[in-house]
Amino acid sequence: MSSSSAPSVPTDLPTTAGELARSGHPAATARSVRTELRDNLLTRLRDGVDPWPGIVGFDRTVLPQFERAVLAGHDVVLLGERGQGKTRLLRSLVNLLDEWTPVIEGSELGEHPTEPIIPASRRRVAELGDDLPITWRHRDERYAEKLATPDTSVADLIGDVDPVKVAEGRSLGDPETIHYGLVPRAHRGIVTINELPDLAERIQVALLNVMEERDIQVRGYTLRLPLDIMLVASANPEDYTNRGRIITPLKDRFGAEVRTHYPLEVAGEVALVRQEAHLVAEVPDHLVEVLARFTRHLRQSGAVDQRSGVSARFTIAAAETVAAAALRRAAVTGEDTPVARPVDLEAVPPVLRGKLEFESGEEGREAELLTHLLRRSITETARARLAGVDLAPLADGVSALEGSRRVVTGDRVAARQVVDALPSMSVVYTVAERLGAAGTEAPGPLASAVELALEHLYLTRKLAKDDDAEDGTVAYGG
Numbered sequence: 070m071s072s073s074s075a076p077s078v079p080t081d082l083p084t085t086a087g088e089l090a091r092s093g094h095p096a097a098t099a100r101s102v103r104t105e106l107r108d109n110l111l112t113r114l115r116d117g118v119d120p121w122p123g124i125v126g127f128d129r130t131v132l133p134q135f136e137r138a139v140l141a142g143h144d145v146v147l148l149g150e151r152g153q154g155k156t157r158l159l160r161s162l163v164n165l166l167d168e169w170t171p172v173i174e175g176s177e178l179g180e181h182p183t184e185p186i187i188p189a190s191r192r193r194v195a196e197l198g199d200d201l202p203i204t205w206r207h208r209d210e211r212y213a214e215k216l217a218t219p220d221t222s223v224a225d226l227i228g229d230v231d232p233v234k235v236a237e238g239r240s241l242g243d244p245e246t247i248h249y250g251l252v253p254r255a256h257r258g259i260v261t262i263n264e265l266p267d268l269a270e271r272i273q274v275a276l277l278n279v280m281e282e283r284d285i286q287v288r289g290y291t292l293r294l295p296l297d298i299m300l301v302a303s304a305n306p307e308d309y310t311n312r313g314r315i316i317t318p319l320k321d322r323f324g325a326e327v328r329t330h331y332p333l334e335v336a337g338e339v340a341l342v343r344q345e346a347h348l349v350a351e352v353p354d355h356l357v358e359v360l361a362r363f364t365r366h367l368r369q370s371g372a373v374d375q376r377s378g379v380s381a382r383f384t385i386a387a388a389e390t391v392a393a394a395a396l397r398r399a400a401v402t403g404e405d406t407p408v409a410r411p412v413d414l415e416a417v418p419p420v421l422r423g424k425l426e427f428e429s430g431e432e433g434r435e436a437e438l439l440t441h442l443l444r445r446s447i448t449e450t451a452r453a454r455l456a457g458v459d460l461a462p463l464a465d466g467v468s469a470l471e472g473s474r475r476v477v478t479g480d481r482v483a484a485r486q487v488v489d490a491l492p493s494m495s496v497v498y499t500v501a502e503r504l505g506a507a508g509t510e511a512p513g514p515l516a517s518a519v520e521l522a523l524e525h526l527y528l529t530r531k532l533a534k535d536d537d538a539e540d541g542t543v544a545y546g547g
Contacts, residue, residue, distance in 0.1 A: 075207035082169065086182040087199025089171055096171050099181040102257055102299050103142035109165045110139055121161050124154060125344060126337035127329070131158070134327045139165070143324025144280060144300045146265065146315070152380025153329040155303040156214075159261045162301065166208035170257065174202040177249055178256040178294075179211075186256070186294050211258030213251050217268035223275045226250045227285050252279055257297050265302040266313040273319045276300070280322040331368060331381060335361050341381055346388040350395040350407035353517050355454055355504050359414060360387045362446035367425065372438050374426035383424050387417045394480065402483035408513025410487075411520045412478045412543065414443060444528055451525035458499055460522055464531045466492035467523065467546050475546030476523065482542060484516035491519060 083089040089097050100108075113120040114136075121132060135158065138145045147155040172179040176190050182203050185191045194201055215226070223229070231248035252260055262268065279285060280300055302323070304315060320326075332338040338361035339354070346352075364384040367373050391409045394416040399407035418439035427435055467476055469492075476490045491497055497515075500522045501507045506514035523545045526532035535544045 075209045078205045078207075079169070082205050083171070084203060085199060086194075086197075086201040086203055089182060089203060090199070094171075096167060096169070097183075099184045102166070102259065102297050105167055106139050106162065106165045106299065107142065109167070110136060113165075120165060121158065122164075123344065124158055124161060125341045126332035126334070127154070127158070130333070131327060131329050134325070138325035138327065141324060144322065145325045145327060146302045146304060146320075146323045147327050147329055148304050148306055149329030150305060150331075150378030150380075152378065152382045153331055154381065155329050156261070156263055158329070159301050159303060160212070160214070162259055162299075163208050163212040166211055166259075168208055169205045170208075170211070171203045172206045172257075174204045178253055179206055179258070180256065186296075211255070212261070213255040213258060214261040214263065215251055217262050217264045217266075219267060219269055221268055221272055223272060224248075224250060226252050226272065227275050227279070228253060252276075252298065252300075253285055253294060253296060255298050256294075259299045259301065262300070262302040265304045266315055268313070270313070270316050273316045277318055277322065280319070331378075335365065338364060338381070338384055342384050342388045345381075346385045346392075348389060348392040350392040350399070350409055351513065352388055352392050352395070352409040353505065353514060355450055355521055356391060356409050356411065356414065356517065357388055358454070359411075359443075359446045359450045360384050360391070360417070362449050363387070363417070363443050366442040366446060370438065370442065372428055372431045372434070374428055377426040379425065383421060386424065387421055390416050390420050398480050398483075401481050404483050404485075404513070406511055406513055408484060408511070408517055410478065410484070410513075410517040411447065411524050412480065412482075414447070416480075418443060447521070447524055448528050451521055455500065455503055455522060455525070458496070458503060460496065460500075460526055460531070462494055463492075463496045463500070463519075463522060464526045466494055466496075467526075467532060470546035475544045477542050477544045478516075478520055479537075479540070479542035481540070484512040487516040487520065488512040 083092050083094065110120055112118075120136070121127075124132065127135075135145065135147075139162070147158065149155050171182055173182055173185060173190050173193065176185075176187075178187060178190075180186055180190050182194070182201060185194045215221070228247050228250040230246055265273075279296065279298070285294055285296070332341060335358060339357050342357050342361065361384060364379055364381075364387070367379045367383070368375065373379060391413045392407075394413035395407040395409040398404070398413075418436060422435055422439060425435075427438075431438070470476065470490070474490065476487060478487050497519060498507065501515050501518050504514075504518035504521065506518040509515070523532060523534075527534040527545065532545055537543070
């Protein structure tokens with residue numbers, strides 16, 4: 070994370086090594102990163118404070134394993150398919166660091182005033198003593214993240230000889246000619262490497278000493294730097310990625326390997342959408358549930374390449390697309406409050422089809438498959454939410470409507486038109502109550518609720534529906 074995003078250093082904190090030692094501040098004595106993470110995690114667990122805010126669906130599976138790894142002081146690799154929240158979980162580790170920690174002012178590696186590790190810092194500590202200037206680093210500045218790419222070099226991660234320093238007159242044998250890379254600069258912090266198998270194997274080798282002996286080697290230099298870092302990584306399962314692998318010696322150095330997964334329950338998928346999606350219009354819960362079920366069916370479909378997975382980002386993007394369809398309709402029809410309706414679900418397959426990988430042999434059937442699974446999801450959601458409600462009177466009442474009196478919906482039909490066309494009967498209000506649309510004067514929620522019931526009746530062959538391809542409307546009724 071960039072230092073520009075960190076808050077300003079509080080003015081009441083010590084500014085020299087002597088002041089720090091006399092202050093009695095808990096950070097006056099250096100603690101290792103692993104001890105810091107362990108202590109703060111235990112404090113949160115004992116106090117009943119959620120250590121992982123924003124992490125959904127891992128409570129009884131991933132998080133207990135991850136917490137045990139942190140308490141054990143292990144480097145961790147998270148294995149899972151795309152869109153399972155691996156990076157988000159790793160980033161949340163930073164919240165377990167102390168908010169502020171003292172560092173030697175001007176130090177390249179952010180060393181603690183009592184534990185300098187590079188020659189320049191050791192020299193300054195010896196020369197200045199209690200007058201050594203210190204500053205304070207926020208925990209956000211103690212997290213470094215690197216996306217592994219094939220062009221990542223040893224210099225990026227570990228370091229290289231700095232030609233500018235050599236040109237200033239230092240000899241090549243002088244360790245102060247080294248420009249340190251990402252890993253040593255994260256000293257006393259956390260280093261995350263995303264998509265670790267994409268890192269070339271010769272570059273992975275450069276991490277072996279860092280993880281085991283905690284020293285670094287740069288172009289023949291062997292510097293015994295007691296680096297204090299926690300190295301964590303994410304990767305897709307080896308049977309998915311064809312781009313590379315984690316070499317066995319590096320894999321052996323990770324103390325813990327934790328498998329992630331997609332939400333196990335529909336409710337978890339819904340909660341994830343509600344937390345992550347940026348919705349430009351109201352999307353009722355029953356529509357979010359339809360999308361959650363749709364995603365889950367895609368993950369179980371033999372026509373979809375399950376090695377690449379169906380990301381949680383698919384569900385989030387689907388909800389955002391449905392909200393956008395509602396907002397567009399509101400602009401066209403002049404509605405004040407846009408509310409998504411089942412008709413807006415039709416926007417999902419054509420827009421998000423490209424986010425899926427289909428098995429070979431499915432060419433030309435993609436649209437048919439997506440439509441089938443979406444309709445199945447609508448039916449399952451309606452059955453679950455309207456269980457016990459007798460919809461037969463609604464089917465009979467709407468079937469009796471003819472001509473211009475039929476219930477018409479579409480991407481250019483306002484909610485008020487849908488509501489005004491509904492027959493006056495108690496089942497309409499029962500449906501509204503079941504789907505959270507009761508007690509509001511706005512037509513949007515009621516139109517959305519009853520449309521779900523009507524579409525369910527159509528899909529179960531209890532109600533007729535006519536599609537008008539020319540004007541993009543559908544009409545329920547006789």
